[in-house]
Amino acid sequence: MKKVLMKGNEAISEAAIQAGCKFFFGYPITPQNEIPAYMAKHLPKAGGRYTQAESEIAAINMVYGAAGCGARVMTSSSSPGMSLKQEGISYLAGAQLPCVIVNIMRSGPGLGGILPAQSDYFQAVKGGGHGDYNLIVYAPSTVQEAVTLTMEAFDVADLYLTPVMILGDGILGQVMEPVEFIPPKKRKLPKKTWATTGNDGSRPNNLINSLYIEADVLYERTLAQYKKYDLIKEKETRYELYNTADAEVIIAAYGSTARIVKSVIDGLLEEGIRIGLIRPITVWPFPYTIFEEYASSDKVKKFLTIEMSMGQMIEDVKLGVNGKKPVDFFGRTGGKIPTYDEIKGKVIEVIREVTA
Amino acid sequence: MKTVFEKTKGLTDKTFHYCPGCTHGIVHRLVAESLVELNVLDKAIGVAPVGCSVFAYEYFNCDMQQASHGRAPAVATGIKRVLPDSIVFTYQGDGDLASIGSAEIMHAAARGENITVIYVNNAIFGMTGGQMAPTTLIGQVTTTSPNGRDPLTDGYPINMSEMLAQLIGSTYIERVSITNVKNVKHAKKAIKKAFENQINNKGFSMIEILSTCPTNWGMTPLDSLKWLDEKMQSVFPLGVFKEVK
Known part of the structure; x- marks a missing residue:
């Protein structure tokens, strides 16, 4: 068709x-x-x-x-x-x-x-x-x-x-x-x-x-x-991995938010900065195992959850990461959609912390 | 020996859980007999409510669904839309139908859903131990109207049959009682007609059956029947409120 x-x-x-x-x-x-x-x-x-x-x-x-x-x-x-x-x-x-x-x-x-x-x-x-x-x-x-x-x-x-x-x-x-x-x-x-x-x-x-x-x-x-x-x-259980190989920072995002995140990831890659995305496709069952896997990797320094809320999925991300790595958050709510620049700004801030 | 009466095949062999003197048993029998006599038991799907008759699904000898409190007419709508040739009925008390489910019954009637509603009104929440219902009479003592229902704070009884009869979508609305043999016989006729209407695709029918609750009314079964005849009927008069021929 x-x-x-x-x-x-x-x-x-x-x-x-x-x-x-x-x-x-x-x-x-x-x-x-x-x-x-x-x-x-x-x-x-x-x-x-x-x-x-x-x-x-x-x-x-x-x-x-x-x-x-x-x-x-x-x-x-x-x-x-x-x-x-x-x-x-x-x-x-x-x-x-x-x-x-x-x-x-x-x-x-x-x-x-x-x-x-x-x-x-x-x-x-x-x-x-x-x-x-x-x-x-x-x-x-x-x-x-x-x-x-x-x-x-x-x-x-x-x-x-x-x-x-x-x-x-x-x-x-x-x-x-x-x-x-x-x-x-x-x-x-x-x-x-x-x-x-x-x-x-x-x-x-x-x-x-x-x-x-x-x-x-x-x-x-x-x-x-x-x-x-x-x-x-x-x-x-389903998820998508985007650009996660060799990434020091892994973003967790789902739905429409994940699309904005992907654009930011692509943009940063052009600047030579590699960050990854784990995108849950099923939010129940939640893909805890893949988060635990990446959290256990020496390469990964930090997770960043991005949502159009005050932070809800982040609780599941933390359960998956299980305290092995810090989990940061960026959110917009009330009908405000996080922009490309806002997300990019937050990601760069996290990268600076990780590399400092 | 000549058999003069038999338990209808429309009921299972499960023993009723109803209190002594409660009239749910009679109403169950009348509904079940009607389904058998109209030869539709094998294509009947009943919807049980929340309340004293929540276990109705164990007593009616046909396919059954158990609905959430007050939503039986919506569940019945879903069933009838999928299986328009099945015979769908809800069995609801006054707490279920006149209180929490007042929107669902109103709109099922307004849509002219081709279903049969058996509405058992005993002027009280029975299953939960005798609380005031929308149908509780003025002055009637319940656990939540310990000094008697006071219209200043508790409002007035709701007459569902009269209300539903006003809707263009309803086809047949009658209020009956089961306090004596004559009334029981008449109630049976009304219930049967409500099912016949559905078989003939005539639309929404509801039979309101005034019923007793000796346990929560705090009366003997006989006094309860008397109270129903004298007190309840003055607020909820018997009769046909709507009949589209």
């Missing part, structure tokens, strides 16, 4: 449709409005159905009902709306239902602002809702990567029976880039024999549920869930 120029939000929507998403439950909030609009227009043509919910709470619970029937289903929102969805996400995780949830992050807390931010990292990877659970969280950096990961997210959700989140930011949602829709590598997916479709008089009743009143039962079920999470950590 040839490349087409698309806005991030629309490309994510098209990717979902091509991945077999048949049901979408939406509610308006900036800067993700192109997703429900695209789904409303194009999903029916693909044999699916768009439903506008009365709230983000209703939307995520509609996702629960639809996912419980075995359909490929998606919802999207932005930060304040994602807060409202957290209860439903906890139920989806508890009931082990596959679905895809898109968060095109804006700034917070509260109503915050509508400009890009990465300050929902904690909410996305450290739980968000109540109880012991995790989501698989993809943090695409380009529109093409958003397409690829969205298409794969449906398979991954069906494989592990878990909600999967696409964690983008307002830049990714609004930017236009050329993209190609290439189906992901086929995975062997289990049949959804657990789905509530009516027992047809031919099988035992199916139940979608997260209530286990006996402590022993819930304990065992949670342990099984965490065994699954171990498998996800082993099989699905």
